[in-house]
Amino acid sequence: MIYLSKLLNQKVWDAFGHLVGRLDDILVSSTEKQMPPITALVLSHAPEGADIIDARNLSSLWPSITLKTDITKVLPYQEKGHELPLKQRVLDQQIVDLEGKRLVRVNDLQIARKGDAFYLTGVDASGNGLLRRLGLEVVGKSVAKALNKDNKTHVIPWEYVASIEHDDPLRLSVSQSKLVQMPPADIASILDDLDQHTSKALLQGFTNEELADTLEESSQEVQQAVLSHLHPERAADVLEEMDPDEAADLLADLDDQTSEQLLSLMEDDDEEEVRSLLAYPEDSSGGIMTTEFAHVPVEYNVEQALSFLRSDADALEDEFMYYIYLLDSQNKLHGAVSLRDLVTAPLDKPLTDWIDEDPAVVNPLTPQNEAAYLVAKYDLMAIPVVDPNTNVMLGIVTVDDALDTVLPTAWKKKLPRFSGK
Amino acid sequence: MSKTKLKFPLWLRKVGLIFTLLGPGLITASADNDAPGIATYSSSGSYYGYSFLWIIVMITIGEVVIQEMAARMGAVTGKGTGDLIRERFGVRTTTFAMLCLLLANLGTTVAQFAGVAAAGELFGISRYITVPLAGLLISLLILRGNYKSVEKALLFLCLSSLAYVLTVFIIKPDWGVILKDALTPTLKMDATYILAVLAVIGTTITPWGIFYLQASVADRGTEMSEYNNTRLDVMFGAGWGNIISAFIIITTAATLFTRGIRVEDAKTAAMALAPLAGEFSSVLFAIGLLGASLLAISVLPLATTYAMCEAFGFERGLNRPVREAPIFYGVFGIITALSILVVLIPGLPLFPIMILSQSLNAMLLPVLLVLVLILANDKGLMGKWKNKLTTNILAVGTTALILVVTLILFAGQIFRFG
Numbered sequence: 001m002i003y004l005s006k007l008l009n010q011k012v013w014d015a016f017g018h019l020v021g022r023l024d025d026i027l028v029s030s031t032e033k034q035m036p037p038i039t040a041l042v043l044s045h046a047p048e049g050a051d052i053i054d055a056r057n058l059s060s061l062w063p064s065i066t067l068k069t070d071i072t073k074v075l076p077y078q079e080k081g082h083e084l085p086l087k088q089r090v091l092d093q094q095i096v097d098l099e100g101k102r103l104v105r106v107n108d109l110q111i112a113r114k115g116d117a118f119y120l121t122g123v124d125a126s127g128n129g130l131l132r133r134l135g136l137e138v139v140g141k142s143v144a145k146a147l148n149k150d151n152k153t154h155v156i157p158w159e160y161v162a163s164i165e166h167d168d169p170l171r172l173s174v175s176q177s178k179l180v181q182m183p184p185a186d187i188a189s190i191l192d193d194l195d196q197h198t199s200k201a202l203l204q205g206f207t208n209e210e211l212a213d214t215l216e217e218s219s220q221e222v223q224q225a226v227l228s229h230l231h232p233e234r235a236a237d238v239l240e241e242m243d244p245d246e247a248a249d250l251l252a253d254l255d256d257q258t259s260e261q262l263l264s265l266m267e268d269d270d271e272e273e274v275r276s277l278l279a280y281p282e283d284s285s286g287g288i289m290t291t292e293f294a295h296v297p298v299e300y301n302v303e304q305a306l307s308f309l310r311s312d313a314d315a316l317e318d319e320f321m322y323y324i325y326l327l328d329s330q331n332k333l334h335g336a337v338s339l340r341d342l343v344t345a346p347l348d349k350p351l352t353d354w355i356d357e358d359p360a361v362v363n364p365l366t367p368q369n370e371a372a373y374l375v376a377k378y379d380l381m382a383i384p385v386v387d388p389n390t391n392v393m394l395g396i397v398t399v400d401d402a403l404d405t406v407l408p409t410a411w412k413k414k415l416p417r418f419s420g421k
Numbered sequence: 422m423s424k425t426k427l428k429f430p431l432w433l434r435k436v437g438l439i440f441t442l443l444g445p446g447l448i449t450a451s452a453d454n455d456a457p458g459i460a461t462y463s464s465s466g467s468y469y470g471y472s473f474l475w476i477i478v479m480i481t482i483g484e485v486v487i488q489e490m491a492a493r494m495g496a497v498t499g500k501g502t503g504d505l506i507r508e509r510f511g512v513r514t515t516t517f518a519m520l521c522l523l524l525a526n527l528g529t530t531v532a533q534f535a536g537v538a539a540a541g542e543l544f545g546i547s548r549y550i551t552v553p554l555a556g557l558l559i560s561l562l563i564l565r566g567n568y569k570s571v572e573k574a575l576l577f578l579c580l581s582s583l584a585y586v587l588t589v590f591i592i593k594p595d596w597g598v599i600l601k602d603a604l605t606p607t608l609k610m611d612a613t614y615i616l617a618v619l620a621v622i623g624t625t626i627t628p629w630g631i632f633y634l635q636a637s638v639a640d641r642g643t644e645m646s647e648y649n650n651t652r653l654d655v656m657f658g659a660g661w662g663n664i665i666s667a668f669i670i671i672t673t674a675a676t677l678f679t680r681g682i683r684v685e686d687a688k689t690a691a692m693a694l695a696p697l698a699g700e701f702s703s704v705l706f707a708i709g710l711l712g713a714s715l716l717a718i719s720v721l722p723l724a725t726t727y728a729m730c731e732a733f734g735f736e737r738g739l740n741r742p743v744r745e746a747p748i749f750y751g752v753f754g755i756i757t758a759l760s761i762l763v764v765l766i767p768g769l770p771l772f773p774i775m776i777l778s779q780s781l782n783a784m785l786l787p788v789l790l791v792l793v794l795i796l797a798n799d800k801g802l803m804g805k806w807k808n809k810l811t812t813n814i815l816a817v818g819t820t821a822l823i824l825v826v827t828l829i830l831f832a833g834q835i836f837r838f839g
Contacts, residue, residue, distance in 0.1 A: 094734070103734075104734050105733065106734075107512070107734065125734060130733060133513065134512060192740070193737075193738065195498070195500045195501075196639070197498070197499035219740075228642075
């Protein structure tokens, strides 16, 4: 195994044992590949014309860097502009580890030989990499031995890292396509650790929907930072894609002028939904409910209900559809049926069989804690929110939103700040 | 993600609003007047009178220039100082710089706990009660992430440093003499004096202040088009912090130095406020000292931990469970626990420890300043926002000044003059 840190500043010899220079950097190309090939070496203290030499000159890298030819016949390398200098642009920089789903710092880079050529194979982000850079590998080994622990260096394969430099559009777009395959919650936690310029650049390449999903999982700081960097038109589009309750939460934390502007840019029906949610206190059932839920007319039978659900706009917007709510023509709640029960029931069975005399419901002003308690007590995936006077159904509080305060996902980010909220 | 909003009375919310408007620069500068700061300024005023004022004038210029550099780097790169050092200088230099930062911050954290101990002892409460209690309380608040509400109350307590301004207007010192001394450089060649000079420098321009300011500016995501506001905030902040420092020196010089009283502990330091508060001066002093210490304790260990974890790429953040970020919580715990233990050493003199920790800060500062200067002059990093010539002259001058003073101190120890 060859590590970049062991090669840098090493002497480079020609085939006859003449000193050519010292290794200053290594260039790789085709960084989107699983193992990008090394294309050139950057030398210092080298004779003119040999500051950047073609990697095809290389005979070996380790234990000593030697060339195949005589110093006078060294092939120079002409830079094509897409090469990545490893020391300058990768070593010591931050990079996303797609396996571990976290942001890491590149402590070292691993290089391997295949046939006649050399390739970049992986990123060492481990403590061993740090110790190697300090020339203290022995310490790591003896500590591991003393603790009776396995001291294996964990190298992340190059195909499982995404670089996040915002000034390299080509590589950034490769990274974006890798990143969006991660769960939104993991993207959000990486964004939290990133500096603002980089996270802004990363998000630029996301679709509105990907952005909305990520924002729903992000902390308030990230949400606001991202939104404030988007063009208002686009910000409004992203808000439309978000769950109305999440969008309302986000807007509630913005200043009045900005949130008003964004609301007016949203589609009318989305705007109306979010506005109705904004009217309730943040920690009430109304404040955390979503208005997107599947419902069918109570007088239907199973067959009618299933075909209704396939075409009804509200049903299609319900992302989870744990339950189907049975409503009458005035939108009053009569009962709920789980999707499982509906699918497994005979087609001619009337829905009225599922009418519940005393269903667990909350009203919009029920505190969030109370809703969480009821959800937990009755083992529900969602609890309906109804108007206490008219019994008209307004929305549902899903289990994850209800438990949000009981199980805080993100307490406090970054440094303590005196300013701000 | 605060789901609940606390409702404060209107007047209190207005006070809160003022703090909200205060930028990171002003905050960092107010932190100059933390516990070791108050101790250092009081002591030097009582020992050397107005003759220390010219150092404040000099160091204000230095602080403005250096803090502005840090803020600009944060705004341009969006990254922390630790990040930039690591990315530009590699592992070895980073390790060295981080050891210096750790040592300086450990000393300063010890000094903050010493401030808690001194404040407690003014009320007649043993440090064996106050210090562990304060450490436990603040750590818990930080780890639970709900110290925001407490923070403003602490900032409010810190306003008691305004008492020095009021005192000066009561005692009506001779402004002519003050102005003359503030503009006439004087130097003495003895070790105690030079240590005091270093302490005043080290408590005004701090390594952690640079890291903290850059991180807050970076986190805010300042647009460069609005950078002038940030610059103003930083300059105004440094100026404000140092005006308070000057007033502490003027007060102690006028009330204590003239009567031959030297500040050795909190009790003598509190006497400086007697013209304003009479018999309540030690209560007033203790409140200010306590507020300042607790505020710094809530920031300093955490900021140090963040800087180190960022530079070395360890998992970090209070939103992570301990098993995911063992080093983060480990470093935080060690800094806090070690600082508490040091202060609990029986018979440890609190004021001298506070002051010496700041001298140490100053001696370690040039390491960081050199790195920051290289970074701020890097065209690839800073583009058109790289340092201008005047900034470089002033910043290099400040760095050189600190180095020279430190060298004089060590040379003095070797050749035994003074």
